[in-house]
Amino acid sequence: MCEHEVGLEPPPPRTPGCEECLRLGTPWVHLRLCLSCGHVGCCDSSPGRHATRHFHHMNHPVAASFEPGERWAWCYVDQAMVDVPPEATPYLR
Ligand SMILES: [Zn+2]
Ligand SMILES: [Zn+2]
Numbered sequence: 001m002c003e004h005e006v007g008l009e010p011p012p013p014r015t016p017g018c019e020e021c022l023r024l025g026t027p028w029v030h031l032r033l034c035l036s037c038g039h040v041g042c043c044d045s046s047p048g049r050h051a052t053r054h055f056h057h058m059n060h061p062v063a064a065s066f067e068p069g070e071r072w073a074w075c076y077v078d079q080a081m082v083d084v085p086p087e088a089t090p091y092l093r
């Protein structure tokens, strides 16, 4: 865990896939779930990089992997892998 996860109350995912890609009709590679607002965005290997862009727009610090079976999160502020808060695990795939 990192300090940016303290006090987070992760909401359920807002969309089943990358929110922006679904709207634009563009493909993604992997998905990330924002633990501040439930935004689902695509990873940096995807053309849109919408998860990272979401961090830059919203300053929401931590996103969890939204890939089946994966249980890890990334803190954009610390640029480090962190644990998924227990409150968020029911929303992961
Ligand atoms: Zn952090
Ligand atoms: Zn995307």
Ligand SMILES: [Zn+2]
Pocket: 034, 035, 036, 037, 038, 039, 054, 058, 060
């Ligand atoms: Zn967010």
